[in-house]
Amino acid sequence: MPKKLLATDNFATILIYHRFGDERYPSTSVSLKDFRRQMEYLKENGYNVIHLKELYNIVSSGKPIPPKTVVITIDDGYKTTMKAFKVLKEYGFPFTVFLYLEAVGRYPDFLTKEELKELQLSGLAEFGNHLYSHPDLAVLRARLPRERYLRVLEREEELSRKRFKELLKEEPEFLAFPYGSYDRVSLSFFKKRYKLLLSQDRGSYSGKESPIPRMAVVGSLSSFKRFLQNLKVEPLPVVNHSPDVGLLKENPVKISFTVEDLKNYENCQIYTSGNGWIKAEKRGNKVETPFPVKVKKLKTRIGVRCFNKKTRRRAEFFFLVIKKPAPRTGR
Secondary structure: OOOOHHHHHEEEEEEEEEEEEEOOOOOOEEEEHHHHHHHHHHHOOOOOEOOOHHHHHHHHHHHHHOOOOEEEEEEOOOOOOOHHHHHHHHHHEEEEEEEEEOOOOOOOOOHHHHHHHHHHHOOOOEEEOOOOOOOOOOHHHHHOOOHHHHHHHHHHHHHHHHHHHHOOOOOOOOEEEEHHHOOHHHHHHHHHOEEEEEEEOOOOOOOOOOOOOOOOOOHHHHHHHHHHHHHEEEEEEEEEEEOEEEEOOOOOOEEEEEOOOOEEEEEEEEEEEOEEEEEEEEOOEEEEOOOOOOOOOOEEEEEEEEEEOOOOOOOEEEEEOOOOOOOOOOO
């Protein structure tokens, strides 16, 4: 008898890769042996590996995401993407490459125009925008006045879109933030121009999260054990949270998440970069830190993880905050 599906089975795991079999950059690479093992597991265990565009079409039509859905994304467009392509062709898996557009077709370590054409003609690859100069928008937001920051966004959008069309003869529909950095201003700016925005926040996608979380498969995060764990993480239905995305208004900060049907979850913890995991308190429909937390880094990922009592899976939700640098004091 087939297993009865729960509402929480309808989510997608979006994987993010960068380099493949590149020992020069161990922190952003995955070994080809590990990559092949991961793809073999997806194939043998009946995972529904689809294009990002297909996932968008499913969600925008209001249909539920099929169980065991996976989207493979590759950021930057390094030359080693061709090593991954060889494996992905064997398994017939579609994938999305987000292009660092100043670099591809120009710099030695990146895909050439001919390789981009080969990928495009394969029918397996689709492409998205990773902006022109690969800027860290969190760093820029912390340091620039709002109007100057908006001018940077406009320039990146103009140059990247122009270069994308030159290389691929099509318009970009999806954007992945370089370094996974974003804030309220950039989210609002790019939401008007792209169908989906993707981050590097941990988590899975129910069709509601924006920007869309992705599971990193790089360096120490690329082990097979972690890969299997990440496939089982479900979305935590966070309704709202404090602090908000982007620039922090106060620091230290009390962190809280309002969670739908919180009664279904237990053993909640809250995470901040630089501080690690803290056992959280449950108050009504909220999960909170027991005390204000000092945000230490300019870019800090804040997340909450609970255990779903019904599905017996971990459920997670993460977002990014930005700490303004301390003002410089003159002598």
